[in-house]
Amino acid sequence: MRIIQSGVGGFGSTWIYTVRDTPGFQHVALVDPNPDALRNAGEIAQVPPERRFACIEDALASVEADGLIDCSPAPCHFETSSAALCAGLPVLVEKPISDTMKQAKELVKLAAKRKLALMVTQQYRYQDQPRAIRKLIAEGAIGEIDHVVAEFQIQGLLFGWRQQMCHPFLMDMGIHHFDLMRYLLGSNAARVMAHTWNPAVSNTKGDMSAFAYIEFENGAKVNYTGSFASPGTDTGWNGRWVITGTTGSIVWNQRDEWGPVRIFRQNADRSQYQEMHFFTPLPEVWGETVWADPIGPTGHQYDLYHWQACIQSKTEPETSGADNLHTLALTLAATHSADTGKMVDVSWF
Numbered sequence: 337m338r339i340i341q342s343g344v345g346g347f348g349s350t351w352i353y354t355v356r357d358t359p360g361f362q363h364v365a366l367v368d369p370n371p372d373a374l375r376n377a378g379e380i381a382q383v384p385p386e387r388r389f390a391c392i393e394d395a396l397a398s399v400e401a402d403g404l405i406d407c408s409p410a411p412c413h414f415e416t417s418s419a420a421l422c423a424g425l426p427v428l429v430e431k432p433i434s435d436t437m438k439q440a441k442e443l444v445k446l447a448a449k450r451k452l453a454l455m456v457t458q459q460y461r462y463q464d465q466p467r468a469i470r471k472l473i474a475e476g477a478i479g480e481i482d483h484v485v486a487e488f489q490i491q492g493l494l495f496g497w498r499q500q501m502c503h504p505f506l507m508d509m510g511i512h513h514f515d516l517m518r519y520l521l522g523s524n525a526a527r528v529m530a531h532t533w534n535p536a537v538s539n540t541k542g543d544m545s546a547f548a549y550i551e552f553e554n555g556a557k558v559n560y561t562g563s564f565a566s567p568g569t570d571t572g573w574n575g576r577w578v579i580t581g582t583t584g585s586i587v588w589n590q591r592d593e594w595g596p597v598r599i600f601r602q603n604a605d606r607s608q609y610q611e612m613h614f615f616t617p618l619p620e621v622w623g624e625t626v627w628a629d630p631i632g633p634t635g636h637q638y639d640l641y642h643w644q645a646c647i648q649s650k651t652e653p654e655t656s657g658a659d660n661l662h663t664l665a666l667t668l669a670a671t672h673s674a675d676t677g678k679m680v681d682v683s684w685f
């Protein structure tokens with residue numbers, strides 16, 4: 337598949353290597369207003385100088401391609417992705433699809449009108465463990481979901497356009513976990529109450545820490561803590577999850593030496609509950625480790641293959657633009673709740 341990539345510095349360099357190293361994909365043009373980024377990426381991807389461009393319009397006008405990967409800064413996604421859709425190219429756009437719902441909906445409409453695959457890179461769900469957890473939940477391994485506690489903490493420094501955002505944490509990072517919630521629970525969010533603030537160790541203008549209480553349409557309640565300003569703490573990018581259902585719990589913690597996914601199944605008479613808490617040392621008896629089946633290529637490679645398969649079969653990607661409106665709605669609703677101090681109905685977005 338012949339790829340134009342827009343935004344090749346910063347995280348774009350990850351995409352440069354991913355496309356280069358994935359059989360069946362090759363860069364045919366690169367776009368970035370920064371000449372140094374363009375030169376570095378051009379050398380790695382072996383794209384000659386005449387197919388390196390400072391703006392998307394020139395690339396679209398000069399080079400034949402089968403799709404665009406949009407890894408430009410979030411505020412540029414609408415301009416870049418809409419130009420490619422209007423030129424008849426399928427688009428794989430980095431999250432957030434856009435920083436406004438109006439523009440995100442416009443992109444979804446454009447793609448639908450032209451019957452083009454518009455997919456958002458929410459690659460956290462395209463890993464072995466979340467795939468296995470979702471299957472366990474769907475099979476009823478822990479009954480009906482009652483509540484979830486999800487925690488993410490990493491010390492992160494953000495630069496450039498992110499330093500000016502009002503809600504850099506929620507829009508840049510929390511959005512991955514919100515998408516994971518939707519995926520794991522198989523449900524969309526109904527209401528959210530969030531509080532955000534900016535700890536002293538942060539290097540941004542906007543808020544780098546958040547608490548959120550979220551109710552999902554299927555009745556599940558989620559307690560989310562997220563921070564990019566937590567020196568000395570590192571939950572890993574997926575975060576730590578405890579998902580509690582009516583007959584047991586699943587814990588997902590990539591830092592757990594006993595295994596990243598563990599399940600505790602409660603006996604019908606709840607006898608284990610007594611045993612576990614009062615008479616047996618933890619963590620030896622605590623649940624069983626679940627070794628997730630490998631799904632093959634994961635993360636961004638999964639993004640690429642899935643996008644390509646959907647283009648070929650003319651089907652909707654799992655994380656299509658249309659599906660992703662629900663993830664963006666939850667994220668924007670959380671920022672709105674933080675700004676107003678009120679519980680926000682997600683469907684309002």
Ligand SMILES: NC(=O)c1ccc[n+]([C@@H]2O[C@H](COP(=O)([O-])OP(=O)(O)OC[C@H]3O[C@@H](n4cnc5c(N)ncnc54)[C@H](O)[C@@H]3O)[C@@H](O)[C@H]2O)c1
Pocket residue numbers: 342343344345346347348367368369370373392407408409410412416430431432457459495496497508
């Ligand atoms: N999926 C993930 O895990 C993940 C991780 C990091 C970043 N991202 C996303 O990737 C996107 C880019 O983030 P980043 O960290 O690379 O930002 P960045 O600021 O580090 O780099 C952006 C690059 O885009 C270039 N650029 C600026 N304006 C442009 C335009 N109009 N057209 C093309 N290129 C332009 C810049 O010169 C720079 O090289 C964002 O949407 C971000 O949320 C996703």
